[in-house]
Amino acid sequence: MMFKLDSFASSACCFLLLYFASLEKLVGVKAQNSSVSTILLFGDSTVDTGNNNYIKTLFRSNFSPYGRDFVNHTATGRFCDGKILDDFIAEYLGIKEYVPPYLDPTLSIEELMSGVSFGSAGTGFDPITPRTSNVLSLPQQLENFKEYQAKLQAKIGNEKTKELINNTLFIVSAGTDDFLANYYVLPIRRLNYTISSYMNFVLQQARQVYQELLDQGARRIGVVGLPPIGCLPIAITVFSGITNPQRNCLEKYSSVARDYNQLLQNELTAMKLASGANIGYIDVYGPLEDLTLRHKYGLTEVSVLCNPLSIVCRDVNEYVFWDAIHPIEKAYDLIFQSFRPAIDALVTN
Numbered sequence: 255m256m257f258k259l260d261s262f263a264s265s266a267c268c269f270l271l272l273y274f275a276s277l278e279k280l281v282g283v284k285a286q287n288s289s290v291s292t293i294l295l296f297g298d299s300t301v302d303t304g305n306n307n308y309i310k311t312l313f314r315s316n317f318s319p320y321g322r323d324f325v326n327h328t329a330t331g332r333f334c335d336g337k338i339l340d341d342f343i344a345e346y347l348g349i350k351e352y353v354p355p356y357l358d359p360t361l362s363i364e365e366l367m368s369g370v371s372f373g374s375a376g377t378g379f380d381p382i383t384p385r386t387s388n389v390l391s392l393p394q395q396l397e398n399f400k401e402y403q404a405k406l407q408a409k410i411g412n413e414k415t416k417e418l419i420n421n422t423l424f425i426v427s428a429g430t431d432d433f434l435a436n437y438y439v440l441p442i443r444r445l446n447y448t449i450s451s452y453m454n455f456v457l458q459q460a461r462q463v464y465q466e467l468l469d470q471g472a473r474r475i476g477v478v479g480l481p482p483i484g485c486l487p488i489a490i491t492v493f494s495g496i497t498n499p500q501r502n503c504l505e506k507y508s509s510v511a512r513d514y515n516q517l518l519q520n521e522l523t524a525m526k527l528a529s530g531a532n533i534g535y536i537d538v539y540g541p542l543e544d545l546t547l548r549h550k551y552g553l554t555e556v557s558v559l560c561n562p563l564s565i566v567c568r569d570v571n572e573y574v575f576w577d578a579i580h581p582i583e584k585a586y587d588l589i590f591q592s593f594r595p596a597i598d599a600l601v602t603n
Contacts, residue, residue: 288601290423290474292369293344293353294402296395296463297427299375299580300478301340304331304355306375311388313376323583331355333375336583339478340371342590343425343597356398363409367418372398378432379459382442386435392428392463399470419471423601425536426463427478432456433510434483438493453514457521464522468529474600477522478536479515484508485546503546515539534600541592545574545585 295301299313307316314331315321321329323336332338340353349368354361356370374390377383384391390398406415437443437452447455460477467475483489484504493504519535526533574585581589 288347289421290347290601291349292367292418292422293340293347293349293425294369294399294422295340295353295371295373295425295427296392296399296467297373297425297478298377298429298431299333299373300338300427300430301371301373301425302331302333302355302375303338303340303353303371303373305357305371305373306389307331307355308357308359309374309388309390311376313387313389315375325352333580334583334586338583338586339427339590340373340425342587343423344369346590346594346597347423347601356402363405366402366405367410369422370402372402373427376431376435378428378430378436379456379463380432380436380443381459382440383432383436386440392459396463396466396470399467403470416471420473422472422474423597424467424472424475425478426460426467426475427536429456429460429480429514430483433480433507433514434486434489438507449510450513453510453517456514457517460518461521461525464525464533468525468531472531474532476534476536476596476600477518479518479539480511481538482508482543482546483511485543503543508543511539532600534596536593536596538589538593541589542581542585545581545588 299315304316306314315333316329316331318327318329320334321327321332321336324330324332324334337352341351344350344353350365353369353371354365356366356372361370372390372395374384374395376387376389377391377395379392381391384394403415403419406418410418433452433456437447437449443452443455464475464477482503484507489504489507490501493507494501515535515537522533522535525531574581
């Protein structure tokens with residue numbers, strides 16, 4: 255299920271191709287002088303490679319048409335037609351081609367050592383967010399990380415495990431569901447928080463996650479900011495009603511993401527100075543806005559998530575979003591190429 259270009263598609267596509275021409279040339283480039291041997295990811299559906307398959311939740315994507323362009327056309331639990339950010343980052347670092355979910359019981363010690371995703375689609379920093387969809391909270395993901403370390407210690411010993419963690423790239427990507435699926439949909443937080451105070455509350459919860467990673471030995475942490483929330487198809491559908499027939503991005507919601515991202519960057523700078531660790535901000539707002547704000551997209555189908563009966567269009571590359579929230583593999587690739595310098599800074603310093 256995808257969202258198709260409108261009558262301005264031709265000019266929009268030309269602009270898009272020109273704008274990303276230089277990025278296309280970077281595809282296939284590998285990181286240089288990287289000492290990172292492992293990648294571990296925490297967060298929501300942007301990094302969940304299938305953990306939700308192993309818990310009791312409706313927030314799953316282990317069915318067609320998800321995975322249509324993945325290996326063997328397999329729906330792995332990635333909320334995409336193919337690869338997501340985990341896979342592009344891991345492949346770029348020369349670690350592995352695909353990042354498995356930690357909860358997969360068949361993983362070998364070698365697969366664990368090279369990296370896994372602890373992510374769980376539908377989660378957030380606000381404790382209420384994961385409860386509404388019965389998914390793994392960030393504290394639960396951190397507990398799984400402790401369990402992960404214990405497994406390594408049992409196999410390779412404490413010193414080698416410590417060395418491995420020291421040479422690991424940690425990625426944290428969450429927060430969108432806190433605002434989009436929690437604050438603006440559920441009444442609970444809006445009764446007690448203004449949007450400004452809620453941003454600070456979410457940031458406080460996020461800070462605890464980053465600090466816990468530091469306390470457990472993380473020395474390289476990449477934190478993904480919020481996307482332009484007002485440009486996500488689901489936000490346009492839910493919050494526009496009949497007042498936005500052209501389906502333009504909603505500035506009210508995107509401005510919240512921008513303000514939060516600025517607060518986040520300030521916080522990460524402070525934590526970096528205090529800890530001495532290499533902590534970096536990863537911008538997805540800019541590249542995703544470039545893919546959406548300047549181009550108008552109309553819904554071919556209205557749904558929160560894909561389902562087995564969803565209509566799949568023949569040319570996936572005409573689209574930015576695979577479902578109402580998540581980009582297609584091609585868009586993920588372009589977004590990754592745009593923040594590749596941020597990854598370089600994390601793995602080479």
